[in-house]
Amino acid sequence: MIEPGTTAPTFTRTDHLGRPLDTAALGGKRHLLLLFYPLDFTPT
Amino acid sequence: MPALEALQDRLRAAHTTACGISIDTTFSHAAWAEQLGGVSFPLVSDFHPKGELAEAFGVYLGDDGICDRATVIVDAAGTVHHCASVTPAGKRDAEALVKVCEDLDAGWSESLPDAVAPRGLPPGVRLYVKDRCMFSRWALYARTNLHLQDALPVVNVSRDPEALAELERLGGKGQAPALYIDDRIVYESAEIATLLAERASWS
Known part of the structure; x- marks a missing residue:
C-alpha cells in the first residue's frame, strides 16, 4: 500500500456521469478522497 | 457510498473531491449508484487495463481480481496524506474519513478555491x-x-x-x-x- 508522505500517482478517467476527471488538474485546488472498493452491487 | 454522498456538503466545504474506484464499468457504476439513491461524486472504472489504478496505489488484490476496500487521501499538493484498508469485507467509517479531510483542509496553509454551485436546469425542461x-x-x-x-x-x-x-x-x-x-x-x-x-x- 502506498505510504503517506509519498507523491500520489495522478490519473485521468471519465466517471459514471460522463464527466472527465483529471487528478493532476486538481492540484492546488482540491484534496482527493479516493475510495477503492471491491465490486458494485455489494454492501458498502 | 450513500454515507459519503450524504456528507458531500462537508467535503465540498473542506475543498475535497471524493472519487469511488472499482474494477466495474462506468455503466455498472451508474446503475448501482442509482439503486443506492444516487451518487453524484465521481465513480471511475478500473476495468481496463484491469486494476491498473489500484495497482498504482498498492491496493489491488490480484489473486481475487478486485480492489481492496482501501481509502487514500491525497492533499492538494499531490502528496499522500492518509492510506488505510478495512479489507474487502470491512466497512469504512465515512464520518471519520470526512473528519480527516476537514482536519487536513483546516491545517492547509494555501487558500484553495471554493466550490461553485451548479447552474441548475431551466424552467420547462x-x-x-x-x-x-x-x-x-x-x-x-x-x-x-x-x-x-x-x-x-x-x-x-x-x-x-x-x-x-x-x-x-x-x-x-x-x-x-x-x-x-x-x-x-x-x-x-x-x-x-x-x-x-x-x-x-x-x-
Missing part, C-alpha cells in the same frame, strides 16, 4: 423516455445520480399518447430518450447525461 429502452434507463440513471428528480420531470411516451404527440411536434419524430431543454431536443443518452451533469454538478 423535461425528459421523454420509453419502456424497455436501455438508453432511456441510462438517462434516468443520470437524473437520479444528480438528484434531479424534482428539477427534471419525466414523461413516458410508451404510456402517454399525448406526450408522444408532443415529442413529435417538438422534434419531428417520436424518438426517446429525448431531453427538451432551452428550446432544443437532445436525443443521445450519453449526451443527455453529460448535459445534465454540466448543469447539475458542483465545480
Whole structure:
C-alpha cells in the first residue's frame, strides 16, 4: 500500500456521469478522497 | 457510498473531491449508484487495463481480481496524506474519513478555491423516455445520480399518447430518450447525461 508522505500517482478517467476527471488538474485546488472498493452491487 | 454522498456538503466545504474506484464499468457504476439513491461524486472504472489504478496505489488484490476496500487521501499538493484498508469485507467509517479531510483542509496553509454551485436546469425542461429502452434507463440513471428528480420531470411516451404527440411536434419524430431543454431536443443518452451533469454538478 502506498505510504503517506509519498507523491500520489495522478490519473485521468471519465466517471459514471460522463464527466472527465483529471487528478493532476486538481492540484492546488482540491484534496482527493479516493475510495477503492471491491465490486458494485455489494454492501458498502 | 450513500454515507459519503450524504456528507458531500462537508467535503465540498473542506475543498475535497471524493472519487469511488472499482474494477466495474462506468455503466455498472451508474446503475448501482442509482439503486443506492444516487451518487453524484465521481465513480471511475478500473476495468481496463484491469486494476491498473489500484495497482498504482498498492491496493489491488490480484489473486481475487478486485480492489481492496482501501481509502487514500491525497492533499492538494499531490502528496499522500492518509492510506488505510478495512479489507474487502470491512466497512469504512465515512464520518471519520470526512473528519480527516476537514482536519487536513483546516491545517492547509494555501487558500484553495471554493466550490461553485451548479447552474441548475431551466424552467420547462423535461425528459421523454420509453419502456424497455436501455438508453432511456441510462438517462434516468443520470437524473437520479444528480438528484434531479424534482428539477427534471419525466414523461413516458410508451404510456402517454399525448406526450408522444408532443415529442413529435417538438422534434419531428417520436424518438426517446429525448431531453427538451432551452428550446432544443437532445436525443443521445450519453449526451443527455453529460448535459445534465454540466448543469447539475458542483465545480
